[in-house]
Amino acid sequence: MRCGGYIPDSDSLFRQSVYPVSFKGRAFAWDKCLNLSDQNEGSLLASLTWERYVPTEKLIHGYGCRLAFRRNERKLAAAKLKDAEAKLKDKDRQVYCGAYELKGKAIRDLQATEGLDEILSADVVHHVEVEGEIAHADLRIFLKPGSVASVEGTKTAIEDRLWNNCSGPLRHICDCDKDIAEHPSASLATPPAGAYSDTRSYTLRLWCMVRFQICDWLWRNNLWH
Amino acid sequence: MVILDSSSKLPDTSVSTYAQTVQVKLSATGFMDVMPPETLIMTTFSSVPVIWESELRHQEYQELGAALSEMTKLEEGDEWKIDPPVYNAACYVAAGLLAHSFPAPRIFNHGSKSVVFNWSYGADNMYLTISADHISALISSPERIKRRVEYSANELMDPSAALSSVRAFLKKPVQRLVTGAVTDPTEFVG
Numbered sequence: 347m348r349c350g351g352y353i354p355d356s357d358s359l360f361r362q363s364v365y366p367v368s369f370k371g372r373a374f375a376w377d378k379c380l381n382l383s384d385q386n387e388g389s390l391l392a393s394l395t396w397e398r399y400v401p402t403e404k405l406i407h408g409y410g411c412r413l414a415f416r417r418n419e420r421k422l423a424a425a426k427l428k429d430a431e432a433k434l435k436d437k438d439r440q441v442y443c444g445a446y447e448l449k450g451k452a453i454r455d456l457q458a459t460e461g462l463d464e465i466l467s468a469d470v471v472h473h474v475e476v477e478g479e480i481a482h483a484d485l486r487i488f489l490k491p492g493s494v495a496s497v498e499g500t501k502t503a504i505e506d507r508l509w510n511n512c513s514g515p516l517r518h519i520c521d522c523d524k525d526i527a528e529h530p531s532a533s534l535a536t537p538p539a540g541a542y543s544d545t546r547s548y549t550l551r552l553w554c555m556v557r558f559q560i561c562d563w564l565w566r567n568n569l570w571h
Numbered sequence: 572m573v574i575l576d577s578s579s580k581l582p583d584t585s586v587s588t589y590a591q592t593v594q595v596k597l598s599a600t601g602f603m604d605v606m607p608p609e610t611l612i613m614t615t616f617s618s619v620p621v622i623w624e625s626e627l628r629h630q631e632y633q634e635l636g637a638a639l640s641e642m643t644k645l646e647e648g649d650e651w652k653i654d655p656p657v658y659n660a661a662c663y664v665a666a667g668l669l670a671h672s673f674p675a676p677r678i679f680n681h682g683s684k685s686v687v688f689n690w691s692y693g694a695d696n697m698y699l700t701i702s703a704d705h706i707s708a709l710i711s712s713p714e715r716i717k718r719r720v721e722y723s724a725n726e727l728m729d730p731s732a733a734l735s736s737v738r739a740f741l742k743k744p745v746q747r748l749v750t751g752a753v754t755d756p757t758e759f760v761g
Contacts, residue, residue, distance in 0.1 A: 352621075366650075367650050370651070370678075371581065375679045377679040377687065377689070378650065378679055378680075381650070382681065383682075384682075459715075459716065460715060460716060461715070461716030461717075461718075461719050489758065493744065494701050494721075495705055495721060495723065496621040496669075496685075496704075496707060496721075497703050497704035498681055498684060498685035498687075498700045498705070499700040499705070499707020499709065499719070500655075500702075500707075500710055501681045502681070502687055502698045502700045502707065503707075503709050503711075503716060503719065506696060506698065506711050506716075507708065507711075507716070510711070510713045510714075516619065538694060539713070
């Protein structure tokens with residue numbers, strides 16, 4: 347059994363949606379959900395979570411709730427640098443809303459997609475975060491040098507392709523957000539490929555859970571790095 | 572068919588114009604006496620969609636202009652903030668779209684360096700990704716990318732090529748995706 351390593355094409359990856367980043371007003375904006383960022387060396391980067399380390403819906407959402415919580419903590423800490431009594435404003439509050447699923451193959455197929463000739467390589471790589479989130483993975487896309495005058499149009503095309511290949515949403519309300527009267531998770535849209543369905547057999551799910559528990563224990567005890 | 576989001580309201584002017592039009596028609600009793608009821612109804616309401624379409628489109632573009640303006644005023648680091656040159660380019664293109672009576676697009680961005688105009692028709696989508704000096708047009712279906720065209724800064728000075736792409740895509744009525752609430756419109760696009 348291996349912890350980490352290559353992410354198979356058939357494995358699921360999840361993208362967590364957090365309000366307000368993925369929203370325009372109160373409406374979900376799927377185009378903002380992936381949020382590809384420019385890197386220095388002509389590449390694009392986005393964060394995903396690998397099914398191997400979030401093998402259940404509870405774990406997928408646990409990651410999302412921690413993600414929003416950390417962002418709120420950072421915003422509050424920044425506000426307190428200016429005013430020690432500062433509180434997080436409602437408009438700045440990060441609210442985890444749910445997740446969308448992509449297959450590893452959908453990401454790697456971007457390289458061979460007709461109309462996206464500028465892509466040199468597209469891959470998803472396991473990358474444990476400094477906060478110790480062992481499920482974190484990087485979606486990395488490298489562009490052919492000098493192939494595009496503006497990378498912005500490429501981002502649009504990539505996000506369009508990935509949206510059409512993802513499924514979901516898996517909606518969720520974190521315990522800390524149960525006070526929100528109109529939770530934004532209700533606005534999450536269903537992608538063209540339809541709702542997410544976990545097609546793993548019971549045995550496979552059981553094996554995934556056991557593997558996760560072992561790898562998580564190894565990681566927590568510094569026995570796997 | 573244009574579907575407005577829940578935050579959109581008919582401007583007072585359109586309501587009054589509509590009411591006035593109907594009132595004039597109904598008060599002209601001379602032709603009512605000789606016209607069959609079904610013809611009367613069709614005649615009475617035939618002008619309504621024209622008025623509504625024009626007024627509603629104007630309202631949509633007011634909202635688009637307000638949304639773009641708001642995006643320039645957001646705090647540094649906000650995911651929805653756009654740079655002023657991007658705002659200028661987007662308004663320039665939007666003014667062209669309005670002048671050609673295209674339905675107002677849904678908007679999003681990838682960061683401060685671009686804004687994206689999006690229309691959907693059925694399962695197909697069209698995007699105009701507008702940077703300060705560049706426009707990328709994309710038409711896609713769920714299965715594939717149908718077309719991509721790049722327009723440079725020079726072509727941006729005469730956006731007729733990009734507009735013709737929109738025209739080709741929008742040959743049929745377009746469903747405008749429901750967008751989030753926009754605060755009261757403060758200015759016209761362009």
